[in-house]
Amino acid sequence: MSADPLPSRLAVLLEGVLFYGDPHGLWGPLLEALVPSVHTVFILGDLAEAKRHPEHIDDARATLGTLKDRGINWYTISGDRESETSDICDLLFYELKDQLADGRLIKVKESNVTVAGLGGVVRGRIWDGLSKPRIQSPDELLAKTPPQEIYRQGLPFKKRSTIFPSTVHWLSEQKADVLICHEAPSCHPNGFAFIDELASALDAKLIVHGHHHLPYIDRLNNGVWVRGLGLAEVWRPQAPLSDVQRQLLRSGLKSLEENERAYRYLKDR
Numbered sequence: 207m208s209a210d211p212l213p214s215r216l217a218v219l220l221e222g223v224l225f226y227g228d229p230h231g232l233w234g235p236l237l238e239a240l241v242p243s244v245h246t247v248f249i250l251g252d253l254a255e256a257k258r259h260p261e262h263i264d265d266a267r268a269t270l271g272t273l274k275d276r277g278i279n280w281y282t283i284s285g286d287r288e289s290e291t292s293d294i295c296d297l298l299f300y301e302l303k304d305q306l307a308d309g310r311l312i313k314v315k316e317s318n319v320t321v322a323g324l325g326g327v328v329r330g331r332i333w334d335g336l337s338k339p340r341i342q343s344p345d346e347l348l349a350k351t352p353p354q355e356i357y358r359q360g361l362p363f364k365k366r367s368t369i370f371p372s373t374v375h376w377l378s379e380q381k382a383d384v385l386i387c388h389e390a391p392s393c394h395p396n397g398f399a400f401i402d403e404l405a406s407a408l409d410a411k412l413i414v415h416g417h418h419h420l421p422y423i424d425r426l427n428n429g430v431w432v433r434g435l436g437l438a439e440v441w442r443p444q445a446p447l448s449d450v451q452r453q454l455l456r457s458g459l460k461s462l463e464e465n466e467r468a469y470r471y472l473k474d475r
C-alpha cells in the first residue's frame with residue numbers, strides 16, 4: 207500500500223502511534239519500525255501461536271519488555287490465539303493484564319487521542335454477532351461453567367478472548383477517536399455490522415482491525431474509516447504534509463478543540 211488516503215486531520219492526530227497487525231510470533235517488523243518518534247504501540251491480538259510454538263510466549267514477553275525498556279507505551283487486544291493454551295492466557299490475562307485494552311479506553315496523552323479496545327472474537331455459542339445472544343456477559347458465562355472448567359477462578363482459558371454483548375454495550379456508551387478490534391467491521395466479507403454501529407456510537411473516526419491478515423483501507427457507509435492490517439504489518443498513520451502545514455493543522459485542531467470545549471461549557475448557561 208503506497209499511501210494512506212486517511213484524512214490529514216486524523217493522520218496528524220495519530221502521528222507517533224504505531225499499529226501492529228497480528229504478530230503470530232513475528233516481532234522483527236515491529237522492532238525495526240521503532241523510530242524515536244514512536245511513543246505508543248497498539249497490537250491487534252494473536253501475539254503467539256502458543257499451541258504449535260510454546261517458545262513464542264517467551265519471545266512475546268521479551269519483545270514487549272524491550273518496548274517498555276525503551277519508554278514506549280504499548281497495549282494489545284486479545285485475539286483467538288490467546289485462548290489456545292493456559293500459558294498464553296497466563297501471559298496476557300494475568301502477567302500483562304495492565305496492557306490489555308479489551309473493553310477499555312486508552313488515552314494517548316501525547317496525541318490527545320482516545321482509543322477503545324474490543325478484543326476477542328465472535329463465538330456462536332455465546333453470541334453470533336447477529337441474533338439474540340445466548341449469554342450476555344462473562345459473569346453469566348462463569349455462573350454457567352462447570353467447576354472443573356473454571357480457570358484461575360475465572361472463565362475457562364479457551365473462552366477468555368470472546369466478544370460479549372455486555373462489553374459492546376459498555377463501550378457503546380463511551381466516546382473514543384479510534385476503535386481497535388480483532389474482528390472486522392462489515393466492509394470485510396467476514397465482518398460484523400455491530401462493529402460499524404459500535405464505532406458510530408463511540409463517535410470514532412477510524413477502526414483498525416486484525417484477524418484476517420488482509421491489508422486494506424476502506425470507508426463504511428457511516429463515514430468511519432477502516433484499516434485492516436496484515437500479518438505482522440506495521441502501520442504508522444502519517445499525513446503527506448510539510449512541517450509548516452503540519453504545524454498549522456495541529457494549531458488549527460487545538461483551537462477547534464478549545465472552542466468546542468468553551469462552547470459546551472457555555473451553551474446551556
Ligand SMILES: [Fe+2]
Pocket residue numbers: 228230251252285416417418419
Ligand atoms: Fe491472527
